[in-house]
Amino acid sequence: MAYLKIAEGCNRHCTYCILPKLRGKQRSRYPEDIVAEARSLISSGVKELILVAQDTTHYGSDLQPPVSLSQLLGEISELSDEIWIRVLYGHPESIDENVIRTIAEHRNICSYFDIPIQHASNRILKKMGRNYSSDDLRRLFDNIRASIPDVALRTTTIVGFPGEKDEDFKKILRFIKDICFDHLGVFTYSDAEDLPSHRIHHHIPEDVAMDRYNRLMSSQQEISSKNNRKHLHKIYDVLVEGTDKNNLFKGRTFFQAPEVDGMTQILSQQLQIGSFVRVRIEDTFEYDLAGKVV
Numbered sequence: 001m002a003y004l005k006i007a008e009g010c011n012r013h014c015t016y017c018i019l020p021k022l023r024g025k026q027r028s029r030y031p032e033d034i035v036a037e038a039r040s041l042i043s044s045g046v047k048e049l050i051l052v053a054q055d056t057t058h059y060g061s062d063l064q065p066p067v068s069l070s071q072l073l074g075e076i077s078e079l080s081d082e083i084w085i086r087v088l089y090g091h092p093e094s095i096d097e098n099v100i101r102t103i104a105e106h107r108n109i110c111s112y113f114d115i116p117i118q119h120a121s122n123r124i125l126k127k128m129g130r131n132y133s134s135d136d137l138r139r140l141f142d143n144i145r146a147s148i149p150d151v152a153l154r155t156t157t158i159v160g161f162p163g164e165k166d167e168d169f170k171k172i173l174r175f176i177k178d179i180c181f182d183h184l185g186v187f188t189y190s191d192a193e194d195l196p197s198h199r200i201h202h203h204i205p206e207d208v209a210m211d212r213y214n215r216l217m218s219s220q221q222e223i224s225s226k227n228n229r230k231h232l233h234k235i236y237d238v239l240v241e242g243t244d245k246n247n248l249f250k251g252r253t254f255f256q257a258p259e260v261d262g263m264t265q266i267l268s269q270q271l272q273i274g275s276f277v278r279v280r281i282e283d284t285f286e287y288d289l290a291g292k293v294v
């Protein structure tokens, strides 16, 4: 598995984020450079390419002539049928129909959308400098699920943002329950004096933010367990990545990104690390799965 950086910098102005100040405006790499790097990674045996940037779905708009993420994905997809391609850090405002269609149409592009929403209360989204509403988000996720029924959805949210009232928190809690994300990352707001959000009134005490964090996480635990149960007895390609502390092989399905999502334990005597195997899921847990090679 290798991360493939497709752009550096960000043109957005989220009030809690220092990255545009540190890294500057978005500068996309030329598609031919990215494709050449992808080709070389594949020849060296890499089986999964993970496209990353601060705002991946905005890729290429700064190039002359502009290039889109879907064009880039199409070109990388041509390189090999024996790999997975995954996109992380999509932005709700820049995911368009072409990206959704390209992911739906290519077997080697994981049906996996990582779209950090950060919140679902319109009041807080505005304070965060995120230019979409809760309804926009619902439409986006409905549209993705309608286009790719077996898609995996991941998002991240911030709780305890300055000015977040209990009613705002209830909106994000409701939203998470309604959408039933396969994976959720929750962060408590982290303040710094040079952030625009520092000047927003009514900072939230740490214990209140932690309480909201725990409530959101425990709600997601139930959702993840339920989501995982739908994989029971199904057969998936799993990329073998190593062994765990009990010497059992472990790997990931297309709906499990490295480092952030769960993993799949694989019952087998001998497996080659870095290969794909077909696994029937025989047990499911809150975040992980277990199965046998078929």
Ligand code: SF4
Pocket: 010, 011, 012, 013, 014, 017, 018, 019, 020, 054, 055, 091
């Ligand atoms: S889109 Fe991401 S990187 Fe860009 S300003 Fe917002 S949080 Fe920061």
